[in-house]
Amino acid sequence: MTAAGMAVPIPPAHEAFRAQVREWLAAHLPPGGLPDPDTEEGFRAHQAWERTLHDAGYAGISWPREHGGAGGDLLHEAIFTEEYERARGPVRITRPSLRFLGPTLMRFGTPDQQRRWLPRMLRAEDVxxxxxxxxxxxxxxxxxxxxxxxxxxxxxxxxxxxxxxxxxxxxxxxxxxxxxxxxxxxxxxxxxxxxxxxxxxxxxxxxxxxxxxxxxxxxxxxxxxxxxxxxxxxxEGWTVAMTLLSFERGPDTGGPVRSEQRLAALASDVLADLPPDAVPGVRRELGEAAARLYAYRAHTYRRLTAQWGGEPAGADSSLVKLFSSQLDVDLVTLGADLFGDARLGGGTPEHLDYWHSRAGRIYGGTAEVQHNVVADRILGLPR
Ligand SMILES: Cc1cc2nc3c(=O)[nH]c(=O)nc-3n(C[C@H](O)[C@H](O)[C@H](O)COP(=O)(O)OP(=O)(O)OC[C@H]3O[C@@H](n4cnc5c(N)ncnc54)[C@H](O)[C@@H]3O)c2cc1C
Structure with a gap:
């Protein structure tokens, strides 16, 4: 029993949940995906899909039942996220609500606010x-x-x-x-x-x-x-905002799956498209990326365990963010270096991936700011 190919022991009941999620996704994922959520039509299609997830019990998996959630634990949530990414489910437009805005409302909202907003967030009636x-x-x-x-x-x-x-x-x-x-x-x-x-x-x-x-x-x-x-x-806005950001920077088990998919796609392109004499040097780079991916996944699970034990996201979440965002930039850059600009033509998945990987070093706190946090709070270096 492992978490996505590495030796993280997963209790049998959670493995049964994983099997149930896999089966449900295989039967219900929209064939051919959904239209671009940046268009009105695409956004509404994503809203309808979120409603489907909710009705199947897959929205707010670790939210308490009193707030309309499924009452599961963090490991259920983590397993669902992994399986959803592995199955390449549509982007979640409720991600901000479910991952950090809702949990912040649970912490700081009045009972009236919670009753008014949380169930509608879960059903994506309000985005x-x-x-x-x-x-x-x-x-x-x-x-x-x-x-x-x-x-x-x-x-x-x-x-x-x-x-x-x-x-x-x-x-x-x-x-x-x-x-x-x-x-x-x-x-x-x-x-x-x-x-x-x-x-x-x-x-x-x-x-x-x-x-x-x-x-x-x-x-x-x-x-x-x-x-x-x-x-x-x-x-009290600063305290509320910092709590929200600590939820936002919490462990995301979908991240290592996405990196793994990038790495696997690149490795298969290398084997299929590069002359054999070009492969050995590239193989070393891919091997290094695989080792970094392993460390990324291990850190993600370590953070998850800490969070489960009640430990809030601390400075080490900055380390994970730095490490993971750089890994993604390196993987797409290697792909671009090897296969040239042809695949980065406007609108292709590789093109979007190339730019999204750059954004990973900015949102939720830039890489430079994360370096400052690591220098200050982990290494204790002078400012
Ligand atoms: C994909 C994406 C989604 C986003 N979504 C949202 C959202 O939904 N809501 C929202 O509110 N914001 C969102 N943001 C904004 C994001 O939070 C900010 O871009 C980020 O905090 C950086 O702020 P800035 O862009 O103003 O850059 P600046 O803070 O102006 O930074 C410019 C440069 O200076 C560097 N820098 C700044 N301060 C320091 C320092 N002290 N030490 C060293 N270097 C420093 C930065 O690293 C950066 O390279 C999103 C950003 C992206 C890319």
Whole structure:
């Protein structure tokens, strides 16, 4: 009994769950995939697919039943994620909701907020996005400038968010806004749930380098947000945001599966398409990548075990992110070096993969920032 080819012991009941998931996916995955979620039609198709997953008990697998989840544990969730990636299931537009926004609401939301939002997140009736980054506040998140001013029972929001994944078609944004003065930095921040259909919200799609438009810039002018949509206390936004990021950076067992698929595809292309005398040098590089993949998977499972034991994501999640994102960049770069630009033509899966791998070193905290965390908190180096 192993986790995806390595010696991680998995209890028999969980292996039975894996078999059940495999069988269900084989029978229910949409043949031929779904249309691009960056189009209206594709997004709605993904929403319907999420509903199918929910109805089969595969949304919020480790969420408590009181919040509408399946009541499983982290290992059930991890196994489902592995099998879903292995079967190349459609991208999950509920990923932000299910992985980090919902769990943060469970921690900081009022019972009314939880009843109002969590079940709709699970069924993808409402799709949520994360509104942290701004043009002047990315790595320096405490520099957020979008302002929320209290006016009776409401906040009035002015400002701009950027790089909002799924923002184009999302219903809600989990926004980090400034309620105190700019000089307060971390202490002057608050989290608000903002309905993206509110008057004064303007969503502008951002066209990316590979031609897709899934990101959005979100502008707020005089947007009135009921005060009961504040998540956590006023001025508590930094604590809420850091908790959210610790969920976001938690172990993702889908990552090693995706890297393994990249590596396997590259190895098979090398064997099929390169002259035999070119193969030995490349074989060494592929062997190194396989060793790194093994370490990545081991670290992912180690983090999962730690999280199961109640240990929050710590500085070592920065190590895993650094390590895994660099592995993906190296694999697609090796593919591009070996097979040239032909396969990177616009719109091909290789083309998308090439650019997505670059994004992995940016979202959820850039590689440079992760290096700082490792230097500071793991190695204890002076700043
Ligand atoms: C695919 C993708 C999805 C995203 N989705 C979302 C989303 O849904 N919601 C959201 O809010 N944001 C999202 N983001 C934004 C992401 O969080 C930011 O891009 C990231 O935090 C970096 O911020 P920035 O782009 O402003 O770069 P900057 O912070 O301006 O950084 C620019 C460069 O300076 C370097 N740098 C900055 N500070 C330091 C430092 N202290 N030491 C060393 N180097 C430093 C950085 O590493 C980088 O190379 C997404 C980004 C990507 C790529």
């Amino acid at each position: 949520w996005s994360q509104g942290f980054s701004e043009p002047e506040a990315g790595s320096d998140l405490a520099g957020v400038r979008t302002r929320a001013t209290r006016s009776g029972d409401e906040y009035v929001v002015e400002g701009q968010k950027t790089w909002t994944t799924y923002g184009r078609f999302a219903d809600w944004i989990f926004g980090l806004v400034r309620t105190g003065s700019a000089g307060d930095r971390h202490r002057g921040l608050t989290c608000l749930a903002i309905d993206l259909r509110s008057p004064g919200v303007e969503v502008r799609p951002v066209r990316q380098v590979h031609g897709r438009t899934g990101f959005a810039e979100v502008f707020f002018s005089g947007v009135r947000v009921p005060a009961d949509q504040r998540i956590g206390g006023e001025g």
